[in-house]
Amino acid sequence: xxxxxxxxxxxxxxxxxxxxxxxxxxxxxxxxxxxxxxxxxxxxxxxxxxxxxxxxxxxxxxxxxxxxxxxxxxxxxxxxxxxxxxxxxxxxxxxxxxxxxxxxxxxxxxxxxxxxxxxxxxxxxxxxxxxxxxxxxxxxxxxxxxxxxxxxxxxxxxxxxxxxxxx
Numbered sequence: 001x002x003x004x005x006x007x008x009x010x011x012x013x014x015x016x017x018x019x020x021x022x023x024x025x026x027x028x029x030x031x032x033x034x035x036x037x038x039x040x041x042x043x044x045x046x047x048x049x050x051x052x053x054x055x056x057x058x059x060x061x062x063x064x065x066x067x068x069x070x071x072x073x074x075x076x077x078x079x080x081x082x083x084x085x086x087x088x089x090x091x092x093x094x095x096x097x098x099x100x101x102x103x104x105x106x107x108x109x110x111x112x113x114x115x116x117x118x119x120x121x122x123x124x125x126x127x128x129x130x131x132x133x134x135x136x137x138x139x140x141x142x143x144x145x146x147x148x149x150x151x152x153x154x155x156x157x158x159x160x161x162x163x164x165x166x167x
Contacts, residue, residue, distance in 0.1 A: 006086075009082070009086050010086070012082065013079070013082055013083060013086060013088070016075060016078060016079055016082065017079055017083075017091075017095075017157075017161060019075060020072070020075040020076055020079050020095070020098075020157065021154075021157050021158070021161060023068070023071065023072045023075060024072060024076070024098060024150075024153055024154050024157050025154055027068070027069070027072060027150055027153075027154075028150040028151060028153070028154040030150075031143065031146055031147040031150040031151075032147065032150075034143050034147065035143065035144065035147050038057075039139070039140050039143060042054070042136055042139075043136065043140075046129075047127075047129040047132035047133055047136075048125065048127075048129075048132070050132055050136055051120055051123050051125075051127065051132050054117070054120050054136075054139070055120060055121055058117045058120070058121065062117075069102070069105075069106055069109075072102060073099065073102050073103065073106065076095055076098050076099040076102060076153075077099050079092075079095040080092050080095040080096045080099055083095060090160070090163060091160040091161070091163065093160075094156045094157060094159055094160025094161075095156070095157065095160060097152070097153070097156040098152075098153040098154070098156045098157050099153075101149040101150070101152050101153035101156070102149070102153055104149055105145075105146045105149040105150065105153075108142060108145055108146060108149075109142075109146065112138075112142045113139065113142040113143075113146075116135055116138050116139055116142065119135055120132075120135050123135075
């Protein structure tokens with residue numbers, strides 16, 4: 001029975017870790033897209049167009065992102081615990097780093113970006129260009145920090161799984 005539990009835990013760890021790496025990679029990909037596509041595009045349009053575009057994007061992203069991010073955090077935390085309990089301490093350390101990066105990114109989103117999004121949503125159509133550009137700059141800083149955290153989180157998982165036995 002002991003061997004059966006060990007094999008079952010190993011299979012569960014592999015599946016859980018695979019799903020976590022996939023979701024973390026998807027999140028990293030979203031942040032990369034923002035850095036190389038979305039935010040440069042926002043810089044190239046008129047401030048009033050930025051305001052309207054950002055409102056639209058935020059209106060779509062504010063629904064799926066919280067459950068996505070919370071699912072990723074829950075999976076990463078579950079990985080950390082199960083890997084630690086099964087003696088995979090080095091990989092558990094990597095998933096713990098990934099989890100910590102995710103928590104910091106979430107905290108920054110809640111404390112820094114959501115207030116910016118609310119300010120953008122409240123801007124009148126005749127808002128000064130300098131105000132819109134200031135909010136865009138704040139958004140760029142916030143998204144750059146989130147990108148770096150997502151990169152570190154994904155890298156930690158990738159480094160960890162390269163040393164994880166799959167047999």
